[in-house]
Amino acid sequence: MPFPEAEFDAIVTTARRMFRAAHLRITDNARHLAQWRSGRFARGSEAWLLGEALDCLARTGEAPHDTRVGRQRGRVLARYARVLGGERPEHTWQRLFLTRMEAVALGVLLLAGHGWNLSVINRLKVPQAAPDAGNDGPRTYRVELEKHKRGAGRYFETRNLTDDGAASPGRLITQALEATVFARAAVHTLSPGTDRFLIWRSAKAPLEDQPDETRRRSGIGVFGFGISGVTAKQWGTQQGFSSSPFRRGRRTVNTLHRRAPGQNSQATHDRVYTLTDPQVRPDAIPVIAEAAEAVVTQARATVLAAELRERADPADQPTATADCHDYDNSPYPGPGGGCGASFLMCLACPNARIHPAHHSRLAHLHHALGNLRTALDLGQWDRQWEDGHARLEHLKAQLGTAVWTRALADVTDTDRELIALLLNGDLDP
Structure with missing residues (x-):
């Protein structure tokens, strides 16, 4: 779960203070080294000796030290230790490097x-x-x-x-x-x-x-x-905090501060960070409700949202009524992710793709829905089938009478069996 807001603010403040001090220390010494390399200081002066020590540090990672001791890291030479302020890390290598x-x-x-x-x-x-x-x-x-x-x-x-x-x-x-x-x-x-x-x-x-x-x-x-x-x-x-700042910190940033994906897709951000976080759920309820209402309104207002194509895309997933171009980012998500809509709602989905291989099946579905209209109570038909029938009417108008008539003539037994299963509810998710 995320950090409490006050704790995370304290973590960031502590990190900012620590890094700012390190950045100022390194840039101040870098400025002195640049001046030494440009010849600004008199040779042998205290400032010149400090610059020479910094130059050695920059090139080797070590302050000038006595190599006669036979060890890799001997004592810092006395004249440099004096201008550096000592031999401890804060006096020597920390001048140019982060800890x-x-x-x-x-x-x-x-x-x-x-x-x-x-x-x-x-x-x-x-x-x-x-x-x-x-x-x-x-x-x-x-x-x-x-x-x-x-x-x-x-x-x-x-x-x-x-x-x-x-x-x-x-x-x-x-x-x-x-x-x-x-x-x-x-x-x-x-x-x-x-x-x-x-x-x-x-x-x-x-x-x-x-x-x-x-x-x-x-x-x-x-x-x-x-x-x-x-x-x-x-x-x-x-620093006095309860745990490592990273795992919980990232959840805190993405759910409570940025409220947007940091390095994930929007779907992953919503599924992993937003919808699972107890601090976010209360705020998310009206947003989700508003979005769901907008989706329903859009679905009803747009008679046919599926995209018409000349040929199939091998990367798409076939469904009972169309091909799905992006199952994982459906506008009608299911409880476990993916798409939770019925196959009839594919006609209202912008991720759906309709190509000639679907024409005969959809023409038969249109015909079957028309027959159901005469067999069912009109109110029941309106509630259950009217929107789907209207979208098929729109599709028929887009394809034209000649294509629609040919599609009806090409209906196969497989088309009839699939549409029967769809109308009986056997294909519902």
Whole structure:
């Protein structure tokens, strides 16, 4: 179930505060490094030494250290430790790299802003900025979402996010790129071609006894990729929250905040998030009722909603009266999903497709409904069959007298048997 609104707001506020502090820290040091590389500081000065230490950090992931100790990570050289303020991580590598928990905070903000789940966030590749008219113009990023649950051939979906101001969808992408720029560059040096977006620097040395494939999937050297479930839970516990922010957080975003699909179809969003959530159901009742009434009104107002085609589409599903083009997104959904309407209502459905193979069967249905009119009480016929008969009248007018007459002459025993089953209610869902 979703987080209570106050708790989720506190989670997002905490994540925003943590990532903002990290972003400011890294961009401030990046600015100093850029000035050092441009030759702005006098050689040997305190500012120059700090710039040289930052340059070493950017290139190697380590502050300048004493290599004579015979270990990979010796003590920071005294002159650099002095200008850095010490040898602890907050004085050295944290100047240019996110920590593991700061990466979680960034992930929470991506979740809150876009409704993406943790697996999608973990697989994000570095967004590519489209060229704009000038250096000061808005930047539009092409973000590629990788969703393995969709199955082979449908893994990827792209979103365009534009940064044109503080509250715009692309602003967080800009800030994330700035906060991970040095980590991405260092990883590229270690393993050219790596294009992971969410990269953080570990306080520990790499685990050399792990298989190469495992290390490459979770990180390279002292750099880690993405957010594990354990790390997400640790972040929640450390910040005083009841659980990991991601699974419940995504449900909260999609049902209570965005109220729209984040990375799913509208049908999946409604089935999995909206209709199953107890906080949403009371608000949804009048909306569903209004939509259902609109559907009924539209069905009655539009005599024939099915689309006429010259030939069948192999991807469509045959029904008793037409072919269905999109069973899973019916305007008449059943309790368990899919379509809950009778086959006679196919004539009122925009997902239905009618082609010449249906003409004889529908012409026979039209004729049979006309015969029923003389055999049933008029009120009963009107309630049960009038709308279907009217739609068939409309179809007859669209096809023309010659086509309709030929269709009646082509009626087969299979057509007669199928229509008999339909009229007797044997094909009702």
